[in-house]
Structure formats: C-alpha cells, structure tokens
Amino acid sequence: MAASDHHPSVLLVEDEPAQREVLAYNLEAEGFRVTKAGNGEEALVLVDEYPPDVIVLDWMLPNLSGIEVCRRLKTRSETRAVPIIMLSARSEEVDRVRGLETGADDYVVKPYSVVELMARVRAQLRRTRPASMGEVLEYEDIRLDAETHRVTRSDAPLKLGPTEFRLLSTFMEKPGRVWTREQLLDRVWGRDVYVDTRTVDVHVGRLRKALCYHGGEDPVRTVRGAGYALG
Numbered sequence: 001m002a003a004s005d006h007h008p009s010v011l012l013v014e015d016e017p018a019q020r021e022v023l024a025y026n027l028e029a030e031g032f033r034v035t036k037a038g039n040g041e042e043a044l045v046l047v048d049e050y051p052p053d054v055i056v057l058d059w060m061l062p063n064l065s066g067i068e069v070c071r072r073l074k075t076r077s078e079t080r081a082v083p084i085i086m087l088s089a090r091s092e093e094v095d096r097v098r099g100l101e102t103g104a105d106d107y108v109v110k111p112y113s114v115v116e117l118m119a120r121v122r123a124q125l126r127r128t129r130p131a132s133m134g135e136v137l138e139y140e141d142i143r144l145d146a147e148t149h150r151v152t153r154s155d156a157p158l159k160l161g162p163t164e165f166r167l168l169s170t171f172m173e174k175p176g177r178v179w180t181r182e183q184l185l186d187r188v189w190g191r192d193v194y195v196d197t198r199t200v201d202v203h204v205g206r207l208r209k210a211l212c213y214h215g216g217e218d219p220v221r222t223v224r225g226a227g228y229a230l231g
Contacts, residue, residue, distance in 0.1 A: 053082070
C-alpha cells in the first residue's frame with residue numbers, strides 16, 4: 001500500500017523525455033514525490049518497488065501500450081485501487097471509452113494544460129486519500145488535521161496512534177457511511193496485509209477510548225452484522 005505520509009507519490013509513465021521532464025517538474029513543484037518510467041515494462045516494475053498513490057499513464061508507449069499497462073494494473077489485487085489518469089493524443093470517443101473500459105479512472109486529451117492535469121491528479125487523491133492531501137476534516141466537535149496529524153475534540157487535543165488516526169480519517173471522509181471490517185482492513189491496513197478482522201475491532205475500541213478521553217458521546221456506531229459508522 002502506498003505510504004500515507006505528507007507527500008503523495010505519483011508514478012509518471014511517459015516515453016517522450018521533454019514531456020516527462022515538464023510534468024515531473026510541475027508535479028514536484030506541487031509537493032508530490034515523482035517516480036518516472038519511460039515505458040510500460042519499466043512502469044510495471046516500479047509500481048511494485050515504489051507503490052504510488054496515483055499513476056499518470058501515457059496511452060502511446062513503445063512495445064507495451066498504456067492501455068495494456070492499465071489493464072494489467074487493474075487486474076492485479078495489489079494495484080487495482082490505485083487511480084490511473086490516462087494521457088492521450090487521440091480525442092475520438094471510441095478511444096476514450098476503451099481507456100475507461102480497461103479501468104482508467106480519468107482521461108486527459110493532449111494537448112492539455114499542466115494546470116488541468118494537476119487538478120485531475122489532486123481530484124483523484126482527494127477521492128481516494130483526502131488525508132494525504134493535507135485536508136482538514138471536521139465532524140461535529142472533532143477536527144482532524146491531516147497535515148499536522150493533530151486531532152482535537154471540542155478544541156482539546158487527543159492522542160491517537162497511527163492506525164487509529166487512519167481509521168478516524170476514513171470514518172471522517174464519509175460520515176454516516178457503514179464500513180465493513182473488510183473494507184476497513186483494505187483502506188487502513190492495505191489490501192495485501194494479512195490482518196484478522198478482529199484486529200479492526202481492537203483498534204476501533206482504542207479509537208473510541210481516545211475520542212472519549214475528555215468525555216463526550218461515543219461518535220462511532222456499531223452496526224450489527226455490518227460494521228462501523230461515524231455518527
């Protein structure tokens with residue numbers, strides 16, 4: 001699973017060196033960590049070595065096409081959840097459909113503006129990992145600052161371990177949503193870490209304790225036979 005530190009990582013797959021450098025420069029200026037690949041084969045190796053938070057993938061690559069790279073990444077459980085933005089010079093609708101059918105999450109047609117692409121990258125990250133974008137999440141009297149890793153309730157600071165912090169981020173991203181234990185394992189621990197579902201219960205218990213340290217109602221709801229929800 002991608003590291004949930006303050007700097008989300010982007011894997012940039014582009015065979016045109018000048019284009020690749022311009023994009024890498026702009027992504028780095030926006031605070032992303034960038035790993036670069038010049039072809040599809042290299043991209044598939046780098047994905048495992050440096051798991052990215054988002055992939056920017058050119059359609060036209062030598063040998064292994066962007067579409068094929070996308071298809072392979074989306075059929076593997078380790079990489080299925082990583083958002084892929086495809087870059088393509090082909091504006092025909094049929095190609096766009098093919099790109100999205102292979103599992104691409106977004107599609108940007110060349111020539112595109114760098115500003116637009118940056119906005120698309122941020123949008124994918126906000127969707128999959130708002131906390132990695134340093135967003136401040138608020139729910140009732142609870143405030144979570146993803147950038148400073150601070151959590152307060154009624155302005156009183158709370159001490160949370162890293163796992164409880166990720167659990168709370170997940171709940172606060174979608175208040176009211178019921179998460180199954182499996183979904184929480186996927187989101188908080190990473191899809192290929194083998195953790196028993198009872199571990200989720202233990203950490204939810206710790207999170208509840210931390211949230212109610214200074215008093216107040218327990219905001220985490222147990223939904224019988226389903227899982228947990230915030231509020």
